[in-house]
Amino acid sequence: MKRAYALLACLIVLATLLTSCATPTSQPATSQPTAPSAGQPATSQPAATQPADQGLLGQIMQQKQLIVGTSADYPPYESVDKNNNYTGLDMDVIREIGKRMGVDVKIQDMGFDSLIAAVQQRKVDVVIAAMQATAARAQTVDFSVVYHMPKDGFLVSSKATFTMSDPKDAGGKNIGVQTGTVQDTWIENNLVKTGLTKESQVFRYERVDDAARDLQNGRIDVLMIIGDAAEALAKQMGLKVALLTDKTISAGQAIAMPKGETALKAKIDGIIGDMQSDGTMQKLQDADGVP
Numbered sequence: 001m002k003r004a005y006a007l008l009a010c011l012i013v014l015a016t017l018l019t020s021c022a023t024p025t026s027q028p029a030t031s032q033p034t035a036p037s038a039g040q041p042a043t044s045q046p047a048a049t050q051p052a053d054q055g056l057l058g059q060i061m062q063q064k065q066l067i068v069g070t071s072a073d074y075p076p077y078e079s080v081d082k083n084n085n086y087t088g089l090d091m092d093v094i095r096e097i098g099k100r101m102g103v104d105v106k107i108q109d110m111g112f113d114s115l116i117a118a119v120q121q122r123k124v125d126v127v128i129a130a131m132q133a134t135a136a137r138a139q140t141v142d143f144s145v146v147y148h149m150p151k152d153g154f155l156v157s158s159k160a161t162f163t164m165s166d167p168k169d170a171g172g173k174n175i176g177v178q179t180g181t182v183q184d185t186w187i188e189n190n191l192v193k194t195g196l197t198k199e200s201q202v203f204r205y206e207r208v209d210d211a212a213r214d215l216q217n218g219r220i221d222v223l224m225i226i227g228d229a230a231e232a233l234a235k236q237m238g239l240k241v242a243l244l245t246d247k248t249i250s251a252g253q254a255i256a257m258p259k260g261e262t263a264l265k266a267k268i269d270g271i272i273g274d275m276q277s278d279g280t281m282q283k284l285q286d287a288d289g290v291p
Helices: 002-021 055-063 089-101 112-120 182-192 208-216 227-237 262-277 280-287
Strands: 065-070 104-109 152-156 175-178 202-205 222-226 240-245
Touching: 055 065, 055 262, 065 089, 065 112, 089 104, 089 262, 089 280, 152 208, 152 227, 175 182, 175 208, 182 202, 182 222, 202 208, 208 222, 208 227, 222 227, 227 240, 262 280
Parallel strands: 065 104, 175 202, 175 222
Antiparallel strands: 152 222, 152 240
């Protein structure tokens, strides 16, 4: 019996020694990727780092579409031709911007006085409508860099006999203006509030073409609009430009966009700068008859 116990004890010790000397059969998994077998789907890899949120610019680039508000009654900046196409300097500028962004441009026509609200309410992404980037407007929307510096024009009918050498010469006349424009503000501050013109003598229009027809028909004496538009309407409707001036100009023309969209502003500013430096902007102005 003792001999049997001794033999069993030796076997246990021998088994323990053999186990401790054996090589482990399982190894930790390596971090090296393994190629998938033929016909098998590749294993998923970690997703690439996503760019920081670019706000409205990111949405525009994702949707491949830039929605643009304008008031298409203002040649040579924006109007509708006989084929119902939007034409003019602003339309050419924004299409070139869209092209360089790699997105389609969708134009929405509306009254000028509703354009700022359309930007604020995100009904449109941007506005281009010969709009001057005034300090008052900049309180509610952001603006791109200026792409054009205009002059103001005072239109009269072909039968008018009075002349103008200064903007305030329009005082005391029945004067037309587009609602919500900087010209509207100038008339209010410099003619009405100074007593040169009665409030009842100021006629405000949603559309400039309606104002031009009233001027043509003698319902108003003078129409104040941007100089390039004044010259274009004079040719189209047989009117006269009584005065072109920069005395009434408060700011250059720029593209409006929602407040705080810094990535979009930087993108558009960069493209406008490129268009100005490579000569594209001047070519578009020449093609559309805008000095």
